[in-house]
Structures are given as C-alpha cells and as structure tokens.
Amino acid sequence: MLKRNRQSQYNESVSDKIHRYRGVIMVISIPLVLISFVLFLMPSVRSPNDGILPANRKFSPNYVLQSDPSSNRYAVIFDAGSSGSRVHVFCFDKNLDLVHIGDELELFEQLKPGLSAHATDPKEAADSLLPLLEKAEKVVPKDMRENTPVKVGATAGLRQLGVDASERILQAVKDFLKVKSSLKSNDDWVTVLDGTQEGAYQWVTINYLLKKLGKKYSQTVGVVDLGGGSVQMAYAISEADAAKAPRITSGEDTYVKEMFLMGTKYYLYVHSYLKYGLLAARAEILGVANDSESPCILAGYDGVYTYGGTDYKASASRSGSSMKKCSKEALKALKVNEPTCTHMKCTFGGVWNGGGGDGQKNLFVASFFFDRAAEAGFVDPKSHVAKVRPIDFQKAAELACQTTLEDAKSKYPDVEPANLPYLCMDLVYQYTLLVDGFDLQPQQQITLVKKVKYQNSLVEAAWPLGSAIEAVSAVN
Template identity: 70%
Template sequence: MKRARQESIPDKIQRYKGVILVVSIPLLLISFVLFLMPRSPAAPKLMTTEDMSTVAVGRKTVPGGLGPRSYAVIFDAGSSGSRVHVYCFDKNLDLVHIGKELELFVQKKPGLSSYAEDPKEAANSLVSLLEQAESAVPVELRQSTPVRVGATAGLRTLGDETAEEILQAVRDLLRDKSSLKSQPDWVTVLDGTQEGAYQWVTINYLLGRLGKKYSKTVGVVDLGGGSVQMAYAISESDAAKSPRTSDGEEKYVKELLLKGTKYYLYVHSYLHYGLLAARAEILKVAEGSSSCVLNGYHGTYKYGGGEFPANGLPSGASFAECRSDVVKALRVDEPACTHMKCTFAGVWNGGGGDGQKNLFVASFFFDRAAEAGFVDANLPVAKVKPSDFEEAAKRACKLNADEAKATYPHVSEGNLPYLCMDLTYQYTLLVDGFGLGPWQEITLVKKVQYGDALVEAAWPLGSAIEVASLT
C-alpha cells in the first residue's frame, strides 16, 4: 500500500482558512478595543515618613515635622513663685509639640517679690529657668524668639519704685545673658485686666471655643496669690451699658478680635484678694486672734512687706465666725456700689449672661481642693460645687494644728494654720463675692486637653498667642 503524501502547512492553511478567519477577526477586534481603553492607574505607593509629617491630634491638624514654626517664651513672675512657659506654633498659630509635650513648663520658688531688698538677686533667680527655656528653642530660631516677663500681683504690692528696680534688673539679665529676642517693654508688671484677659483667651483657645459666638465661650475665675480675676464674654448690648470708670482705672470691657469674631470681654482684677493677700485682709479684721486660724497656732503672717498677728483662739477655729470675718474683708455690702449689680468692693459684675454660665476656675482653687482631698490632684480638671469648699472648710475648722498636720499630709507646714481660712475664703468668694449658687457646677481646671496632650491652663499662653501673632 502506498504511503499517503504528508500535507504541507500552506496546504493546511488553505484548507482551514475559513475557520481561521472566523476565529481571528473577533480576537483582533477585542485587542483593538483593549488598546483604546485608558490604562488603569498605578497602585498607590506606601506613605513615607515625610508624607506623614502632618498628623491629626484631636481638634486640629498639627504639623509634626515640616513647615514654618515660631516659638515664644513667657515668664510668669507671680507672688508665690516664678514659672517659665515655652510654646511652639505653626503658621496657623496652632500649638506644635516640643518633644513629647505641647509646652515646656518649669517653676521655682520664691517669686521676684521676695527679693525686694536685692533686685539683682531677683533677676538671678530666673537664670536656671531661662537656661532651660533657651535649650528648648532651636539655635537658629533663638534670636527671633520673643521672651516676655509678666510680673503679677506680688510685684504690684511692693510699690512702683521697688518693682521698677527689679524689672530693670531682669531687663539687664535678658540683654546681657540671653540669646532670645527681648525688648524693654516686654518686661513689665501686668495689670490685672491683662492677666484676666490672657487667661480667658488661654482656656477658650485650648477648648476650641475662639471664633464661636460669645454664648459658646466659657467664663474664667483665676485665683492667684495677690489678686483674683474674673473674665467672661458679654453681649454687645450689655457692653454698651457698662459703667464708666474713674480716670486711671481700667475699663470693665475689652474689645477683642479673635479668629474673625469680635468679643466684648468683661474683665476685672481685684487686687488684695488673691489667696495670700486675702489672708492679710482677713487678719486685719480679726485684730490679733482669729477664728479663721487653727487652734494651737501662734505666729505672724508676713505678706507684701507687712506683718499681721495670726493666733488661733483657745476655743478653736469656727467656720461661721470665720465666714463673717471674710464677708467683712470682701466688703460685700460696700456702700460705694452705685450699679444695679455688683460683686464686692463696689465693683460692677458685668451683668451675667450666657458667657458666664459655664465657669472654669483656676489656680489656687484647684490646689486647695486637691490638698483638702475632695478632688484628685492627678487629674487635670474636676467638676465641683462651691458647697464642696464649704464642707471642706467645716471639716478643717474643727481641727487643731496638730490634728490638721496628720489629716492633711499634702498641705505644706506654712499653709496648715490657714487651711480653715483659705477654704472658707474660697467658698465665700464664690458665693457672696461672685454670686454663684452653692450647688452651681463649676469646673476646677489645672490643665486642658489639647489634641493628644495636656497644657497648663495659665495666662502665659494668651500672652504667647498675642506676641507670636505680632512677630
């Protein structure tokens, strides 16, 4: 049998050309369509460290590494001690971390007013604080970083001449030994209304309330050593009704433009009514032995260059009698009050209103509450009522000096004899002085949560915001 001839490839193509055309034409059409379609985007790359330099931290987006920054160094030269705050801002004046914290905060005792006889030594007491502040600022930014020194009520009590000698010594120190940017008028005694306004700005800034209508802001009471300030936003109509002040006195209302919103800020500072100064005023009423001083204590209270007998009564301290002395010291029924509504010592109360309803109370209020044991010293804020101070005062007034020492281990020896007095004063100041209800809720504040960090609820931040926006 003959072997069949093997068919060539061209012969096969010729024989199956119909089938090939049927199959290839659709394939060519599909390829053409795919060629015309837009290409799919490349897969996204992973974010680098630089891409992630802007991180969200709560209510703000805060640059974490890149972008322009500015620093501000603010000294709070108070009556009970000196403190330095260092802040870092981005271009939007939002706080930026300095290391792990949103501020550098260092303090030491005593305050500048304790060096009344030696102004140079007063200035030298700030050296260690200054060195720590400078170390927190990058070398290349130090010459452009403003440093302010705001002395408060402690220096106000020394008299103009003595206070100015101390301030000049501080100016000389900053000029000769600091690499930071200083100006003579940045070292000054703050008037009380400045201090109160800065404190109001600080707390409302940290809470994210600036830029909102005034009724959404919070009011502030700041109890320092030498003075107490109250500040809260009021309506434009109430501002128009504010009483006129005498020549040389600060006006009751300041107009502030913050985050595009105009605020009418009622603010008043009561000199001689800070916690330490008020002790002297209360002891003046007692004239020797005081129902506010714990039984078993006999001594002399020194404040502002004066000395006041401070002796406990044999019968012991008494909350009711102490409260009577405090009311007299506050001059609650001051006949000079010519306005419809007054706080104490003849001062207009601002009219009240929405801006005062949510009240944040700072400084010595928090400290004494923690020492008396009715708030946790480790927490930044606490919700309390004025009646909590009343109850704490009644407990403290029943003790003698030795019993108080065992009961209140966190109160310093110098403050123990006056614990009944301090707590009674704080209750009376809130209720009789500022007109709060005994069971009205208030917020004791030491620090405020801002993003992922806690920031001191102190006036220097308000000053830093002002100077940073000007430089």
C-alpha cells in the same frame, strides 16, 4: 547610478509626505512638547525624611506629609508670680495650633522664690531667672532664636512692692535679657501685668485649649483665677451689655476689653481684685481681727503671718476655729456691702459684676481653688479637671474648722506645714468669695481646672499661653 536615483526618489517621497501632513504633525507635537516642559520644571515628590519614604513604610492615602517646621513659631513667656518664677515655651504652626516640644505641648519649668523675694537687690532678682532662661533656649532651634519673642510678666507679688522697687527689678530684668539672652527681647515685653491683662490672657488660654475661640461669645466659658495676691474674673458679654459698662470720667472702659481672636470680635468683661488673692486675703481677714485671736486659725497655733512686708497676729481663739464665726470675718474683709454699689449690680467692694449672661454660665475656676480642693480631699489631685459646687468648699471648711492643728497634720497630709494653720480660713474664704462675692448659687456646678487636655496632652491652664498667642500673632 540606478541605486542613487531610487534613494533620491525615496527621500523626496518622505519629504513630500512630511510637507503634506505638516499641519497634523504640528497639532500633535505642540502639546507633547508643553507636557514634557512642565514635567521637567516640577520638583519631585519628597517625604519629610530626606526626600525618601522609609523602606518599611508602605505608601497609602492616609499617609500625610508633616508641615514644614520652618513655618513654626516659638514664644518664651516668664511668669514672675508672688510665690515663684516660671517659664513656659510654646511652639505654634502656621495655623496657630500648638506643636509638640519633645513629648509635651509646652516646656514648663519653675523655681522659688519669686522676683519679689529679692526686693533689695534687683540684679540678684534678674539673675535668678538664668536657670529658667537656659532651659528655655535649649528647646528653641538656634536659627529661630533671634525671631522668638521672650516676654516677662510679673504679677501681684511685684505689684505689692510699690512702683520704685518693682521698676528697679524690671529694669534689671531688661538688662539681663539683653546680655544673657539670644532670644528677641523688647523693653515693652518686660512689665508688671495689670490685673485686666492677666485675667484676659487667662480667658484666652482656657478658651483656646477648649477650642472655643472663633465661636459665638455665648459658647465660650468664663474664668475665675485665684492667685496669691489677686483674683480675676473674665467672661465674654454681649455688645449691648458692653455698651452699658460703667465708664470713668475720661470715657475709657474700665471693665470691658475688646479682643479680635480667630476671626471673631469679643467684648470681654474682666476685673482684677488686688488684695483678694488667697495669700493676700489672709492678711485682709486677720486685719479684721485687729491683732486679737482669730476664729479662722486652727486650734493649737499661735504665730505671725507675714504678707507684703507686714506682720499680722495669727493666733487661734481659745475655743478653736469656727466656720460660722470665720465666715463673718471673711464677709467683712470682702466688703460685700460697702462701699455702696453705684451700678445696677456689683460683686464686692463696689465693683460692677459685668451683667452676667451666657458667657458666664459655664465657669472654669483655676489656680488655688483647685489646689485647696485637692488638699482638702474632695478633688483627685491627679484628675487636673473636676466638676464641683461652691457648697463643696463650705462642707470641707466645716470639717477643717473642727480640726486642731495637731490632728490636721495627719488628716491633711498633702497640705504644706506653713499653710496648715490657715486651712479653715482658706476654705471659708473660697466659699465666701464664690457665693457672697461673685454671687454664684451654692449648688451651681463649676469646673475646677489645673490643666486642660489638648491634642491628647495636658497643658497648664495659665495666662502665659494667652500671652504667647498674642506674641506670635504680632511677630512678622
């Protein structure tokens, strides 16, 4: 009985104490409960590999978790050119930075001939893309294919076929993608690029790779892209110069394209010269000779040059090729002084030159310019980027024009046999285009570019990347 009374007195004293200090206990316990609840709700920290850091990796403040691959976006771009078809596959992260696909920053595959070689059989033309499509789809994760845009941009080769033939081929390609592709296709994404689109995409590509986008227009670089059927020039100009651009009667800008890229608005002067790509220009120059012997053909060659379904006599003159005489033919083909320029300043063929300015000062020159420079021996083909001057093309032309076809075979081993008779012509034309056409100084430094280094990798300096950037930006 005494024991039970003592226990009762003890219990009452504890109760009394709890009651007496209940306010203090509440102040302490509420934060502890809240902290425990937050810790319960928080997910545990995981590494990219199944939530566990590798046993042999020591954690350090320099260890950075990889971005969530589910936020990546892919784009598949077909470049249907005049000389062949190519496919590019790019992968971007949420910041629109390129992500590696395997060991490279893009998948690039090509095959010859191009769509235009199947002019009479549209289905055959479309089916020729199948090997490229299969390779492209393999690198896009299955669960992402239905949201990955696939675009087909045909360039000058298809333009030359005419509207009816090109439309039949394009329709066949649209049908082909609907049946054969698991990617996201849209009829509007299968098109013949007009020259301004091609030039604008090329400008976006090179400035993106050089990390110039988002900066002032004066810090960007200008681009000249010499393809087979056309040549494009594009560079950013000031808003004031854009306002002075010549307009057609409807009031639409004919030369300036407005682009909003990485938070910055650019006024892009861009123009495409159809029939003045390297292969098309040969036909224009031979046309000046009017089926007579040409001073631009290497001595010892007597043949026919076919372009756009038309044959041109391509025979060397008895005295052989001559740089001086060939230059006169190239100037006539460019129509530098005709028709009369109606603007403040023109390039050639009466085309406004954009006014020049800071956006044009740093000029990157791509495609056939690099190829011929490498084949002529004044640029290392493995360098991918080279600083040269227009006069270097003139010096190379002078040497080539003094060479016979037979001697050229050993002197220029990297030139394809089909191109060898036209080496003098090609180099003369390239110099004439830069200096007399685009009004560059012969000693002005320009950058020849094949690929651009980006994140310790080399990426093709071609328009498809610019198209891919536009495509992924438009996909929700």
